[in-house]
Amino acid sequence: MLAEITAALGAIKTGSDIAREMAAAHSLDETRGKAPELYGAMAEIQHRLAAMQLAYAALLEERDGLAREVEEIRQARMERERYVLHQLPQGGLVYRFKASRESGAVPHDLCVHCYEGGVKSILQPNGSHLVCPTCKTKLRSKGSAAVASRRGGVCVWTL
Ligand SMILES: [Zn+2]
Known part of the structure; x- marks a missing residue:
């Protein structure tokens, strides 16, 4: 999950840098020339966020499984006592x-x-x-x- 977050933050930084360059452009052509890079950065951000969503869902599933396991162990311990x-x-x-x-x-x-x-x-x-x-x-x-x-x-x- 941490790797996905790091990758998403990196993609957001790249997109932000491209947007900053577009804002500082001296001509409309220079701005338009950066547009494909910005679209690419946005697609990368979307991809990274989707990966984070999958990793988060996996973590929730793992957490729920562990909670069930802890409950089973607790019940077994109560039974053993x-x-x-x-x-x-x-x-x-x-x-x-x-x-x-x-x-x-x-x-x-x-x-x-x-x-x-x-x-x-x-x-x-x-x-x-x-x-x-x-x-x-x-x-x-x-x-x-x-x-x-x-x-x-x-x-x-x-x-
Ligand atoms: Zn026996």
Whole structure:
């Protein structure tokens, strides 16, 4: 964008210099002789301004994309803050949902491996184990782990 602005300012300076020379001309023929140069300078200014407009539109698009990305990251961080690293009595680590009355969510645990990779994968009960439906990690739970959500599922956190 800065290059386009610099080029446009240069084209405007050239056009201004030509117009100044035309104003200082000593005859009508001399003035008319400069007209093609002035038209050329005006065309260059128009070209440079169009390039600036395109560069500006690209910057706006990039800015909007970054704003969306920041919002997604913010949402993902808020979602991640709803979990705390927890050690099961049998030694396995999970990310446990911080249950609150307001959330209304079913208590559940997430797979640590998937969590660190940006994937929210809810551990599912399977006998005396909790199993990750994504990476198939198996943790001994012996019934003392949080009740895993039966709704289960996997969603990507986009991180
Ligand atoms: Zn997993």
